Amino acid sequence: MTETATAAPESQPFQAEVAELLNLMVHSVYSETDIFLRELISNASDACDKLRYEAISAPELITDGAPPVIRIVPDKKAGTLSVVDTGIGMDRQELIDNLGTIARSGTKSFLSRLTEAKDGAGLIGQFGVGFYAAFMVAERIVVTSRRAGSDQVFVWSSSGGSGFEIAPGSEDDAGRIPRGTEIVLHLKEDAKKYLETHEIERIVRAYSDNIQFPIELVPEEGEPRQINSASALWQRPKSELTPEDYKQAYQQIAGAFDEPAMTLHYRAEGRQSYAVLLFAPSAKPFDLFDQARKGKVRLYVRRVFIADDADLLPAYLRFIRGVIDSEDLPLNISREMLQNNPQLAQIRKAVTSRVVSELEALGDKEPEAFAKIWDAFGAVIKEGIWEDFERRDKVLALSRFTTTKGEKRSLKQYAEDIKPNQTEIYYLTGDSVERLKSNPKLESAAARGIEVLLLTDPVDAFWTSAPTDFGGKPLKSLSQGDIDFSLIPLLEDKADDKGADGADAATTVALIKDALGERVSEVRASQRLTSSASCLVAGGDGRDRQLERLLAMQNKGPITKPVLEINMRHPLVAAVATSGDAVADLSLLLLEQAQILDGELPEDPAAFASRLNAMVLRGIVKA
Numbered sequence: 001m002t003e004t005a006t007a008a009p010e011s012q013p014f015q016a017e018v019a020e021l022l023n024l025m026v027h028s029v030y031s032e033t034d035i036f037l038r039e040l041i042s043n044a045s046d047a048c049d050k051l052r053y054e055a056i057s058a059p060e061l062i063t064d065g066a067p068p069v070i071r072i073v074p075d076k077k078a079g080t081l082s083v084v085d086t087g088i089g090m091d092r093q094e095l096i097d098n099l100g101t102i103a104r105s106g107t108k109s110f111l112s113r114l115t116e117a118k119d120g121a122g123l124i125g126q127f128g129v130g131f132y133a134a135f136m137v138a139e140r141i142v143v144t145s146r147r148a149g150s151d152q153v154f155v156w157s158s159s160g161g162s163g164f165e166i167a168p169g170s171e172d173d174a175g176r177i178p179r180g181t182e183i184v185l186h187l188k189e190d191a192k193k194y195l196e197t198h199e200i201e202r203i204v205r206a207y208s209d210n211i212q213f214p215i216e217l218v219p220e221e222g223e224p225r226q227i228n229s230a231s232a233l234w235q236r237p238k239s240e241l242t243p244e245d246y247k248q249a250y251q252q253i254a255g256a257f258d259e260p261a262m263t264l265h266y267r268a269e270g271r272q273s274y275a276v277l278l279f280a281p282s283a284k285p286f287d288l289f290d291q292a293r294k295g296k297v298r299l300y301v302r303r304v305f306i307a308d309d310a311d312l313l314p315a316y317l318r319f320i321r322g323v324i325d326s327e328d329l330p331l332n333i334s335r336e337m338l339q340n341n342p343q344l345a346q347i348r349k350a351v352t353s354r355v356v357s358e359l360e361a362l363g364d365k366e367p368e369a370f371a372k373i374w375d376a377f378g379a380v381i382k383e384g385i386w387e388d389f390e391r392r393d394k395v396l397a398l399s400r401f402t403t404t405k406g407e408k409r410s411l412k413q414y415a416e417d418i419k420p421n422q423t424e425i426y427y428l429t430g431d432s433v434e435r436l437k438s439n440p441k442l443e444s445a446a447a448r449g450i451e452v453l454l455l456t457d458p459v460d461a462f463w464t465s466a467p468t469d470f471g472g473k474p475l476k477s478l479s480q481g482d483i484d485f486s487l488i489p490l491l492e493d494k495a496d497d498k499g500a501d502g503a504d505a506a507t508t509v510a511l512i513k514d515a516l517g518e519r520v521s522e523v524r525a526s527q528r529l530t531s532s533a534s535c536l537v538a539g540g541d542g543r544d545r546q547l548e549r550l551l552a553m554q555n556k557g558p559i560t561k562p563v564l565e566i567n568m569r570h571p572l573v574a575a576v577a578t579s580g581d582a583v584a585d586l587s588l589l590l591l592e593q594a595q596i597l598d599g600e601l602p603e604d605p606a607a608f609a610s611r612l613n614a615m616v617l618r619g620i621v622k623a
Helices: 016-027 035-057 092-100 107-116 121-127 130-136 171-176 189-195 197-207 243-254 342-365 367-381 383-387 392-398 411-416 433-437 440-447 458-463 505-519 545-553 580-597 605-618
Strands: 010-013 070-075 080-085 138-146 154-158 163-168 180-187 215-217 262-268 274-280 296-301 304-307 321-326 401-403 406-409 425-429 452-455 473-477 522-525 534-537 563-566
Touching: 016 130, 035 070, 035 080, 035 130, 035 180, 035 197, 035 304, 070 189, 070 197, 092 138, 092 154, 092 163, 130 138, 138 171, 180 189, 189 197, 197 215, 197 243, 243 262, 243 274, 243 321, 262 342, 262 367, 274 342, 321 342, 342 367, 342 392, 367 383, 367 406, 383 392, 383 458, 392 411, 401 411, 406 411, 411 425, 425 440, 433 452, 440 534, 458 545, 505 522, 505 563, 505 580, 534 580, 563 580, 580 605
Parallel strands: 070 215, 296 321, 425 452, 425 473, 522 563
Antiparallel strands: 010 163, 070 080, 080 180, 138 154, 138 180, 154 163, 262 274, 274 321, 296 304, 401 406, 401 452, 534 563
16 A cells, blocks of 8 residues: 555546536535435445445455444534445546446436526435535545455545546555545535534434434544434334335435325235335436336345346336335346346236236325326326236226316226217327317317317327227227217207218319329318318328327338318318319318328428418408
């Protein structure tokens, strides 16, 4: 250590995003600065977890045989607060990687939201940048660390400016830190309250009581004492726990600030023995739609942390947070073995079914609590209708939809209100509820009081493309194939709905098809329309038009030519047969207005505007 101790510190710049983040931390004041300590303790706990895990295959990492511990050391004279752990520690490169960069997606989004937020505490927890929260209370931070099994100590330091320094540790550092990490915060003058023991104990009780390692407070006078319960809450009986216990456990496990909308705590016995403590958040995390679609349920084996990315639940339940603690899995199970372990596969299957059932029961018994989950995660849950064939019916049953009758309607409610002679469940997919409500394809259904599902999440276009039914009634798109409402009575008898066609159908269809040519695959009289002139639909064997648009945006398939349906009772359609040389213009107008109503642009917007202006001036379209 003598040679390395004399080496000069090396200065390095922060990654651009870190520099911006630190600037916000240093110059912004958030109301909940307490979270800095929770985040540092959480990081220390992770380091201790990693040490226990690595020591399973390399027991020499814990040469002293002492269990990992976390210590908090206030020093009023020096104005410093230290958080020390005897965990895995970091080498030089790990200090640079972990404390000098944010190697995560979503950083830009986080920074923009943090800049706009009045209180950034919740966002700090969501985005996993908790270490930097310490700059809210510290004017300088010094991190000294020795990786387990190494004889080298390194010191990282920064004042929250544009960069940091890193240097080999001294002999004193090596003697003080046999393993693990020491973080020393040189507190700002207005943050000296965090040197008071009662403040430290208050924060630990609120945020870190369930940390699995002893948290010791080392006062300036007297003996160190443990200030957390350090118990595996999920192993305790439900009868011993209060809602506040669960709330604190959720916030500590998930690194969250909201309250859980659903708590699931039970122990499974039999072929597999394991404890489950899972939570459904009430607030949406920033990375919900990350392409990796990774879950965040932690796997423990006999209270030893194994992994937080073991895919213990399917991707459509990736918003669930919590812990599964197995009594039967081997402690030395590797991350590579996790995917193929048959015992873990059985746990996955059983826990997934239990979570889906609990969500379904919550929807029936506590609709307000379920509404919070659905508002935040409904678009993700519906992925299960497409991906989880085994539980498709259950996921469909617990799903909630906006319909022409209201919001958060279940298919059970839809089925109870179904019309006489109605044999199908109807839906429309699109970009927004407002646009769908004005879609002309709803007209005939509305005239008969038929409820229609208005589906606006991108996943809706996919799960509806597979044959799906509920209670023996298939789901049917109003944008696809033929629709026959003739057996369902109208709400009111309207002469224009029952009378003769306003134009000769065969002649008009032929004229329009000839004028449009290859722009459409077919032209036909519509049973969907009552007041609009035209609409576009997909053929019976084609994909729904919204799905085609989504796939085309990803270059995953061509868009097939649509079917143009025309309302034979509309004056514009009736004018086609008698319009002479204006047939082409009228036919194109019928196509282009149908495209606009479907959320598309005409093929040539300038030509559309010119043609419409000319037709108005020529008096072809009369009021």
